[in-house]
Amino acid sequence: MLNRRQMLQGMAAGAGATLGLSLLPERLLASSVSRGNPKRVIFFMQNQGFDPATCIPEGMKRSGSLAKVKLPEPIRALEPYKERLHIINGLHGLHTSPSHSAFFGALGGYRGGDGVPPSASTIDYELSNVLPQTLLPHLCIGMDSIENMTTKPTLATLSASGAGQPIFMHSNPNHLYQMLYGGISSGDIRRQHEARSNVLNQIEMLAAEKGQGLPPAEQQRYGQYVQGFEEVNGLRDRLDTVADHLRQFAPEVDSRYTRPEFETDWHDVLLDLGISALTSGITNTLTIGSGRGEIFGAWKGLGIEQQGHNLGHMEQPGNPIWIKIRQYNSRMLVRIMETLESVPEGSGTMMDHTLIVYTSNNADRQHTNGANWPVMLLGNFDGAFKTGCFTQLDGKRPINSLYTTLLRAAGQNCDRFNMDEKLAMKFDAGNGPIGELLV
Missing domain, CATH: 1.10.287 (Helix Hairpins)
Known part of the structure; x- marks a missing residue:
């Protein structure tokens, strides 16, 4: 296998002069001695909620190791990767008013709503600024029905660079391919x-x-x-x-781009493009919106005829439709991990320095009050996070505290993310990062 650091040497040398002092070669490499190994974060947001019963092993009521338990059927594809998995239950997002979706509030940790502009930056954007600078600091991709992805190839509902500053997701893989690789095609x-x-x-x-x-x-x-x-x-x-x-x-362009049979063809190639942006080193922050942060979404390629809002009104545990969707998500997570694991980086692989955050923009279910917001972490972010375990929290800390924890692990001195003292007095029983998650 090629060593990623060697491949990026040529990239940095060629681009440094063009980009100026703000992107020096050592910054492009994202591997300077002073910053340690390069790190990257991937957010995978599934709409319609993430029921805890679809990820917590049966009978597991308190925190403990995953080593001797069997993962639930919806996430069974992650079974070989349990030692890299951390399941978290008991965070809340009461202050985000998620209901149909928290929209920008899901990653921002503030009140969101349909058509409501972001009131502050989101955690994915903030991490893209903290991590070593790259050519494309932050890439967002959104997956939906063919009709929605075609008529609205870009949409902003999840990520923001500041108040009133949405970041658009790319949903048409042909457009995204042109943006990333048109110059070499x-x-x-x-x-x-x-x-x-x-x-x-x-x-x-x-x-x-x-x-x-x-x-x-x-x-x-x-x-x-x-x-x-x-x-x-x-x-x-x-x-x-x-x-x-x-x-x-650059991924190979095939008929899935130009003649997709199902929307999942476009979902798959969008994921390929996102992974290629990570492995090439042109970005280190990727946000994936399955359902694009709204109440829509379609998976006909999985044999699911139901679409959109109706999916949110179905119970997820034991539901064959939601088992298929969550299994599909899990296979996508495996594809990301396997690819990053195959690329040497430093003394290990890219996956050793990566963290994947999987959750929903809807907390635990559709029409929720946000009292419980399950999350799965994959990877340890260069040894920062505990893995191979389940953590049951008491429901008194908000998703903002998870985002504070991510920023701390990335090297940012942060005690609260997007939560002032007045709001924290009502919604956060603690301060700073969540100790149970960190090594």
Whole structure:
């Protein structure tokens, strides 16, 4: 196997001069001596809730080892990886008002709602800033029905860079492939990439010119619009500087991209693109929204005819439909782990320095008050987290405390995430990270 650090040497050298002092070669490598081994975080958010009975081994009522228990059928694919698994029950999100979905509040730890803009940044974005800087700091992908992914190829409901600053998920794999690998492609993909690049460059210039004539009160808001085009065009230019490196990681484009039989074909290739962005080193933070943080979603490729909101009104434990969906999720998690495990990094593999956070934007179920918010962690984040165990908490600490724990493990000095003292007095019985989760 190729050593990832050796592969990234060429990438950093070629891109450093282009990107300027803000992205020095040692930062691109994300492996400088002062920062230790590179780390990465993956958030996998399933809509419609995550019933604890679908992940907690039968009869397990208190914290303990998973070594001698059998995982429930919905997550049975994770059985060979129990030593890397940590199941957490007893966090809450009462203050997020999840109901149909907490939307941005699921990863932000604040009150969310349908059509409500984010009130602060989300944990995935904050971690992307704390972890070593990369060419694409944060990638979000969203999985839904073919109809929704086609008509709305981008959608923002889960991630945000700040108050009123949503981050869009990519749901059309053809568009995402063009963004990541269009510069190294040929044929129609290359022609579409060049045409799109020319159009976006022109739009950026025109938008910048028009904005100069706006009243001062409007210029700031309009400037955010222009900045969006600058970021897209800048990312494309940065990726072009490392084209030779990217060729080693670009997935093969097949009929699933252009002629998907089911939406799960697009789900699968979107996952491939997300994994390739991680293994190539162009990002270290990936957010996956299955159902895209809303009440929709479809899995006809699994033999499930029911779609959308109706799925949320079904009991999950023992339900063959939800067993299929959760098993599909678990297989996706296994694909991520197996791929990262196959890539050497430092004295181990990429998976040794990775943490996967699996939960729902809906706490435990549809129409929930958020009193219980189950979470699964996979990986130990370079030895920071306990694994191979189940932890039952007392329901008095919010999901914000988990996010505080993640930031602490990433090296950020943080006692509370998106929760002031007044709110904490009502919703958090503790302070700082959750000690039961850390080594």
